[in-house]
Amino acid sequence: METNTLEVKLEVCAGLDVHAKTVVACVLTGSLDSLRAKKEIRTFGTRTFELRLLGEWLTEKKVEKVLMESTGQYWCPIWNVLEEFDLPLALANPQRIKGIPGRKTDQKDSEWIARLGRMGLVASSYIPSREIQELRSLTRTRKSYINERTQHRNRVQNVLQHANIKLADFITDIFNGSGRNCLELLLTGEKATEERVGQVISKRCKHSPTDIAESMNGALSKNQRILLESHLRSLERIDEEMHVLNEAIEEITSKYAEIMEALQTIPGVKKRAAEIILAEVGPNVEQFSSAKQLASWAGLCPGSYESGGARKSAHITSGNKYLKTILYQCGGSAGRSNNTLFSEFYNRISKRGSKKKAIIACAHKILRIVYKILSEQPNRVNKKILTRCSEHLVRNN
Incomplete structure (x- = not known):
C-alpha cells in the first residue's frame, strides 16, 4: 500500500508572527531529506530601522522564503520594508494556517508558519505592485465615501419625512440643482412662498412653483434644522474628498x-x-x-459540495x-x-x-x-x- 508522506520543499524558511508593536521571526534550517530542522527565533520591533534589522538578519540567513500572515494592516509596512532586501515574500491566509491545530504562543505561531512554509503547505496570496496597491486603497476609500454619502442622504430624507416635507415627491434629485437650492432655503428658516421658490428652482422643473412650495411647508423644528444642516455639510465634505480621490485615481489609471x-x-x-x-x-x-x-x-x-456520491448545489464562494x-x-x-x-x-x-x-x-x-x-x-x-x-x-x- 502506498503512503503519502510530507516532503520538505525548502532548506531555509522563515515564518513571521506579526503584531502591532513586534514581529516574532522563526528561521528553520535543515536538509531536504529530513523533517528535522535547526530553529532560531528572534523578536523585532515594527519601527522602520528595526524592520531593516529584520531584513538584514533574514538576508544573512539566506532564507528561501519568508511567510507571514495577513493580520489586518500590520503586515503592509513589514512587506514594504522587506521588499527592499529582495527577499522572496509570501502572504498567507490566516484561516488556512490556523485551521491546522498547534499550540498558541507567539514563538509557536512563527515556528508553525515556518514549518508549513518549509513543507510547501501554504499557498501565497496575490499581492499586486506598489502602485496598484495604492490605486486599490484609493478606490476602496472612495467606495467607503460613497456608502457614507448614501447614509447621509437617507438621514436627510428621514428628517424631511418627520417634518412632513414632501419635497422628494416633486423633485427627483433633492441633493443637486433645484432640489439643493430648496434645501438651502429650508435651512434659512425663510417661508417657502411660491414667488421665492420660483426664484431658486429651474424653469425645466416638471412641477410648478406652487406645488413645490406647498410640499415644503412642513413643521421643521429647530433641532431638525440643525440635523439637516449637519447632514448637508457632511455631504459637501464628502463630495470634496471624493473629488480629490478621483483626481488621484485618474493620475494612476492614465x-x-x-x-x-x-x-x-x-x-x-x-x-x-x-x-x-x-x-x-x-x-x-x-x-x-x-x-x-x-x-x-x-x-x-x-x-463544490459532494456527499455520499451525490453532488449537491452550492452557492458562490x-x-x-x-x-x-x-x-x-x-x-x-x-x-x-x-x-x-x-x-x-x-x-x-x-x-x-x-x-x-x-x-x-x-x-x-x-x-x-x-x-x-x-x-x-x-x-x-x-x-x-x-x-x-x-x-x-x-x-x-
Whole structure:
C-alpha cells in the first residue's frame, strides 16, 4: 500500500508572527531529506530601522522564503520594508494556517508558519505592485465615501419625512440643482412662498412653483434644522474628498489608458467599474493560471459540495468582495442592455433559474472577458478581438 508522506520543499524558511508593536521571526534550517530542522527565533520591533534589522538578519540567513500572515494592516509596512532586501515574500491566509491545530504562543505561531512554509503547505496570496496597491486603497476609500454619502442622504430624507416635507415627491434629485437650492432655503428658516421658490428652482422643473412650495411647508423644528444642516455639510465634505480621490485615481489609471479603454468596451463596464477592476485584478493576470482561477479568487464560481456520491448545489464562494460587487452591478447592466449576446444569455438563464443567478452568470462572463483582455498584449486588444471573444464566451456556455 502506498503512503503519502510530507516532503520538505525548502532548506531555509522563515515564518513571521506579526503584531502591532513586534514581529516574532522563526528561521528553520535543515536538509531536504529530513523533517528535522535547526530553529532560531528572534523578536523585532515594527519601527522602520528595526524592520531593516529584520531584513538584514533574514538576508544573512539566506532564507528561501519568508511567510507571514495577513493580520489586518500590520503586515503592509513589514512587506514594504522587506521588499527592499529582495527577499522572496509570501502572504498567507490566516484561516488556512490556523485551521491546522498547534499550540498558541507567539514563538509557536512563527515556528508553525515556518514549518508549513518549509513543507510547501501554504499557498501565497496575490499581492499586486506598489502602485496598484495604492490605486486599490484609493478606490476602496472612495467606495467607503460613497456608502457614507448614501447614509447621509437617507438621514436627510428621514428628517424631511418627520417634518412632513414632501419635497422628494416633486423633485427627483433633492441633493443637486433645484432640489439643493430648496434645501438651502429650508435651512434659512425663510417661508417657502411660491414667488421665492420660483426664484431658486429651474424653469425645466416638471412641477410648478406652487406645488413645490406647498410640499415644503412642513413643521421643521429647530433641532431638525440643525440635523439637516449637519447632514448637508457632511455631504459637501464628502463630495470634496471624493473629488480629490478621483483626481488621484485618474493620475494612476492614465498610465494604463489602453487597458482602461479596452475594459470599457465590455458591455456593462463603465469608467468607474474599469478603475475598480484594474485596482483589484491588476494590469495583467500572470498570477492566475486560468480564467477559472480568477473567478474562484473573485468569488464568482459555485462551491463544490459532494456527499455520499451525490453532488449537491452550492452557492458562490467568498472572494474579493470589492471585485465581486462591481462585477455583479456590471452583470446586471449588461444583461439588461441592448447587447444581444448578454441579453439573450441573461434571459436564457433567468427563465430556468432566477434573475440573481442570471446576473451572477453575466458577471462571470464579464470576468472571463477581463481575463482574456489582460492576458493579451495591450496593443493587440481591439474591438474586433473583444467581439469575437465575447461571442465565443457567451455562446459556448
